Amino acid sequence: MPLAAASTCVEDAVRSRRADLVALSHAIHAEPELAFAEHRSCAKTQALVAERGFEITAGVAGLDTAFRAVYGSGPLVVGVCAEYDALPEMGHACGHNIIAASAVGTALALAEVADALGLTVVLLGTPAEELGGGKALMLQAGVFDDIAATVMLHPGPVDIAAARSLALSEMTIHYTGRESHAAVAPFLGVNAGDAVTVAQVAIGLLRQQLAPGQMVHGIVTDGGQASNVIPGHTEMRYTMRANDSESLRALESRMAGCFAAGAVATGCEHVVSDTAPAYAELAPDPWLSEVFRAEMTRVGRTPVAAELEASLPLGSTDMGNVTQVMPGIHPIVGIDAGGASIHQPEFAAAAVSASADTAVVEGAIMLARTVVALAESGVERDRVLEQWQRRAS
Structure with missing residues (x-):
């Protein structure tokens, strides 16, 4: 499938599911759950991909609220991380409801082109990012072993393509x-x-x-x-x-x-x-980051200049552990929070605003189109597959 056709296909797929994705974001936001106890949020995140025919394995890595949902059988295996834990007393002041909904949208869109692009799409339900290190535990347990590259996004007050974090x-x-x-x-x-x-x-x-x-x-x-x-x-x-x-x-x-x-x-x-596994610093893949940056510009966003990104670490994340061992990205997609930043009550309220709903849809489109670009680029596809083979051997 030509790149332009596949990119258009995934964008159309996301937009056609806008109502479902926004409803998912709001439903998770309405019932915030803490680390390792995200039972309702975990089930909600699986529902749409289950309907689409993804093969779901629950309780991976011995974690009740972790899962893998797989579609396709292509040689390029790409992971999409969904977070859904909340903060004590402040609910979704980190906007993980947006992360989960955008990840589901990305996975549903990529399912439409998986066979044509030789993809296997793996939606990963990753609990306890705020406290507990779900991804680190899943990485240690081998849940990422067959995955060549992993993508996800995070909401924030500004758009950052190659976001950094602190260990x-x-x-x-x-x-x-x-x-x-x-x-x-x-x-x-x-x-x-x-x-x-x-x-x-x-x-x-x-x-x-x-x-x-x-x-x-x-x-x-x-x-x-x-x-x-x-x-x-x-x-x-x-x-x-x-x-x-x-x-x-x-x-x-x-x-x-x-x-x-x-x-x-x-x-x-x-x-x-x-208290939990240590979180490594993010090491965003340069090529994937630049593709995502171009996608941000394409949809009308204004990402922070590349030379300023390293000076804007946004807290810490267990996605850093993943990017230390495989190509991956964790961009920040901006929402209008009235000057508030993550982990403030005002950000929790903004996480179900109109701009948050737009971030769910545009975020899923940008992630899906970035994966399509990877699958269609012979040089970059070979690069991530060769890195995976070295890691697997």
């Missing part, structure tokens, strides 16, 4: 001391609350020596239960970010000293554990 790790730190009455016998206690305070002071002082791109932020998840009891158990959760995984490891080492300082100063015991 991330998150730790839970538990201090154990000994309870005692705060007035009668405070000297018999070992204060786990003070351990938190000392650690946070150490972290605050460390901040002036952090390398460019490094940052830390955290919360106290358990600070004690009664003001007149020396707390014997406390807990913190800290997130560390850096420009790349090597810098992140250096930051983790320095933060470990701060966590230990709380224990040493107070006589507490402390245990540090990973």
